[in-house]
Amino acid sequence: MSLNWKFNLRLKMFATKATTAAMATLLLASQTPGFAGSASAAQEEQLTAATTGENEQLDATSNDVPEGAKISSRQASENILKLFPLLKKATISSARFDSPNSYPPPDYKAWEIGFQITQGNHTSGFSGTVHAGTGEVLSVHLPSDILDKHVSESDVKLTKAQAEEKAVALLYQAISGLKESEYAPIGDLYSSIEQESLFGRTEYRYGYQLKHDGLLSDAETVYINVDESGLVTGYSRGTIEAKYPSSKPAASEEKARQQFEEQFDVELAYIAKDRLSSKQGQQYYLAYTPKNISIIPIEANTLERINTLTGKAVDEDSLQQDTKLKGDVTPFVPANGTRLNVQQAANRVATNFDIPKGYKLEHNQLGKGYYSSPNNQVWSLSWSDRSANMSYMFMRDISAQVDAVTGQIYSYTMMQRIGPEMEQEKPAEEKAGKLVTRKQAEKLAMDTVIALVPDATEEFRLANVIEMDDARTFLFQRYLNGIPVKEDSAQVQVLNNGTVNEFYTRIAATPEQLPADVKPAISYEKAKELYLEEFKLILAYSRYGGYGMNGGQVIPAGVNLAYMPTRDENSIYGNYEALDANTGEWKLLYGDTSSATKAEPTDILGHVAEAALRNMTQHGVLLADEQGRVFPDRVITRGDWFNYLARAINPNMDLYYSGDGDDKLYADVTPDSPYYKAVRALIDQRWLAGADPEQNLNPQEEMTREELAVLLVRILRYEKLAGFYTLPSDLPNIADASAITSKGAVSLSLKLGLLPSIEGRFMPARKVTVAEASQVLERLAKLQGKTDTFMSGNRLY
Known part of the structure; x- marks a missing residue:
């Protein structure tokens, strides 16, 4: 079976772990539908006291210690302020007890302390949490209202290594009595995926795994954010109250x-070079990855493989590997060309799924799809039954996505808003045991995939079955040329009563994107040997549970003592790479989107702008080609400049869908334009005027120095100021001042040092090169915090 990791928005709780311990059964868990953190199940204790004077702050805390706590809300707030003294400038606005903002609630009690900052008529609120038993701070993230002011007052620029000293210092302060031997760095899980931006506040993120009884624990993690000025901007502590088993294993390493090596196996798979990217036409490479059971943690007492969702032994019969699909339903047939209206799309859903009586179509929207269909026109639909005899909190919603052209259903979910009283709301038949057999549920799941997924019988195989108390989830893997395609998958959840509760599919790869040669340079035997040489088994604690399912079921949190496969002897998260089947390189499973920035550019050595060019590649502003070339002397277009600017704000632009859209921005900037996403980002940033579909932006035109000066003034918001400089005398010592039309823009660009003169001339008609644009961007970045408006709290994310 392949390791199908699915980026379902409802599974972000898993994605943040980015772990390999979870990797094997995050293929058991991360593809499991129905994980939902929803409404608060907590008891709220509003501890407010009246103010006694006009200038006194509202005191929302007290010295009371409620049942189940060992500290008061006042002590909790003081613990937060010790770690983050900048918050003394904020007002404590509320105190809530018993983890009010999570469901299912954790197995410990917590205080949530609310803060607010008021500046004039503007008030912003945020909160921090503190363990009500130990007094440990669990989470705090400083708001932008505090950070922007702090950054503007600081000229300090720390490296990542220097900033980590601040993170470690806070770690020791936050966890009293912590010793150096009691934690280990998690490693650079994210920096190779997410690139630091040229503009805006640079933040470094550090992760640490804590130990219990000398062993690394998957349940005890700390993440700390530190900005380049050395300010700790965020702290997040994961913990668990469940009892730990003995650290002494019954089975030897x-x-x-021996068992690990006997069961270990690898398989070829197609992996996208940038699996998180939304860009069209990305290429795939051939790699060896471990088969499913190979990297599932091994229980240290019984040597059974354990499911990191439930903590129970894995049922090996559920690992179907590659069972072909068989069914007696009509295979999927696409609609015949014309775009479906909303009712036609809704009818497609009603034909294939049971929409219960009383449900009404309440919302519809036509737009681009999500990760499974980012480049298609898709109807997003939802049904609700607001007349049901239950509160809104426990009401069920049905949602679906339907391709507006082909009619293919990408997803269907009956989403249950869950809470602690959910059992009272369930129909009696759902409380009963399984009413359909495993075989019957499997047939229903296969029939669903055959009827809804193109070429399902040829391309999909049943890969895994997850057994839960109230449902079974069937996971299907897509194969092309007999080789699994990572991420291309389908899944069906069947409830006890035989109802399909959830369906999801993602199909991204096309044959044109796959490598032409399917015969790898590295043999299967050699790949297996290389993996076994690399893999180690670490005795550690593996976390499971702590999740709420769609149907209201809660999986209790706990830990197992386990031998965990990893390529890093100091970390249990060292199994997120695949072996390139042709080069033998270890590559991140989600693609190394910053590889172009890590490599030294091959054509800038000795160039007059070498330092600026290198800086731009390191920040992901310039993207080198496959030979590492950036062509420093190439003349850039207006569109190139727009892309540079957008990547200076967000170099990870291609990783995310924010900025995508369906509307024409300008007559010559349509959704399929290579400049579309950048132009949209710059409009949002107000660095370009608002969209006008009847006007041309001319992104293909080559950029002149004078045009660049005008665009720089727009970025700095100095357009009106530039209007005061209109005479040749406003450009003293510039020999060609009379040839300049936009004298104000040029004058300001000269005064700020962004576009210096060249031997006493500005040369307004001279074309801008990649090298000159890099120098200008580097100078512009140094203006941050030194002007009234440029990058002052308005960074795009």
Whole structure:
């Protein structure tokens, strides 16, 4: 079976772990539908006291210690302020007890302390949490209202290594009595995926795994954010109250290793070079990855493989590997060309799924799809039953996505808003045991995939089955040329009563994107040997549970003592790479989108702008080609400049869908334009005038120095100021001042040092090169915090 990791928005709780311990059964868990953190199940204790004077702050805390706590809300707030003294400038606005903002609630009690900052008529609120038993701070993230002011007052620029000293210092302060031997760095899980921006506040993120009884624990993690000025901007502490088993294993490491090697296996797979990217036509490469059971943690007492969702032994019969689909339903047939209206799309859903009586179509929207269909026109639909005899909190919603052209259903979910009283709301038949057999549920799941997924019988195989108390989830893997395609998958959840509760599919790869040669340079035997040489088994604690399911079921949190496969002997998260089947390189499973920035550009050595060019590649503003070339002397177009600016704000632009859209921005900037996303980002940033579909932006035109000066003034918001400089005398010592039309823009660009003169001339008609644009961007970045408006709290994310 392939390791199908699915980026379902409802599974962000898993994605943040980015772990390999979870990797094997995050293929058991991360593809499981129905994980939902929803409404608060907590008891709220509003501890407010009246103010006694006009100038006194509202005191929302007290010295009361409620049942189940060992500290008061006042002590909790003081603990936060010790770690983050900048918050003394904020007002404590509320105190809530018993983890009010999560469901299912954790297995410990917590205080949530609310803060607010008021500036004039503007008030912003945020909160921090503190463990009500130990007094440990669990989470705090400083708001932009505090950070922007702090950054503007600081000229300090720390490297990532220097900033980590601040993170470690805070770690020791936050966890009293912590020793150096009691934690380990998680490693650079994210920096190779997410690139630091040229503009805006640079933040570094550090992760640490804490130990219990000398062993690394998957349940005890800390993440700390530090900005380049050395300010700790965020702290997040994961913990668990569940009882830990003994750290002494009944089975030896030698026996575990022997079993691991006997069961270990690899398979070829197609992997997208940038699996998180939304860009069209990305290429795939051939790699060896471990088969499913190979990297599932091994219980250290029984040597059973354990499911990191439930903590129970894995049922090996559920690992179907590659069972072909068989069914007696009509295979999927696409609609015949014309775009479906909303009712036709809704009818497609009603034909294939049971929409219960009383449900009405309440919302519809035509737009681009999500990760499974980012480049298609898709109807997003939802049904609700607001007349149901239950509160809105426990009401069920049905949602679906339907391709507006082909009629293909990408997803269907009956979403249950869950809470602690959910059992009272369930129909009696859902409380009963399984009413359909495994075989019957499997047939229903296969029939669903055959009827809804193109070429399902040829391209999809049943890969895994997850057994839960109230449902079974069937995971299907897509194959092309007999080789699994990572991420291309389908899944069906069947409830006890035989109802399909959820369906999801993602199909991204096309044959043209795959490598032409399917015969790898590295043999299967050699790949297996390389993996076994690399893999180690670490005795550690593996977390499971703590999740709420769609149907209201809660999986209790706990830990197992386990031997965990990893390529890093100091981390349990060292198994997120695949072996390139042709080069033998280890590559991140989600693609190394910053590889172009890590490599030294091949054509800038000795160039007069070498330092600026290198800086731009390191920040992801310039993207080198496959040979590492950036062509420093190439003349750029207006569109090139727009792309540079947008990547200076967000170099990870291609990783995310924010900025995508369906509307024409300008007559010559349509959704399929290579400049569309950048132009949209710059309009949002107000660095370009608002969209006008009847006007041309002319992104293909080559950029002149005078045009660049005008655009720089727009970025700095100095357009009106530039209007005061209109005479040749406003450009003293510029020999060609009379040839300049936009004298104000040029004058300001000269005064600020952004576009210096060249031997006493400005040369307004001279074309801008990649090298000159890089120098201008570097100078512009140095203006941050030194002007009234440029990058002052208005960074795009």
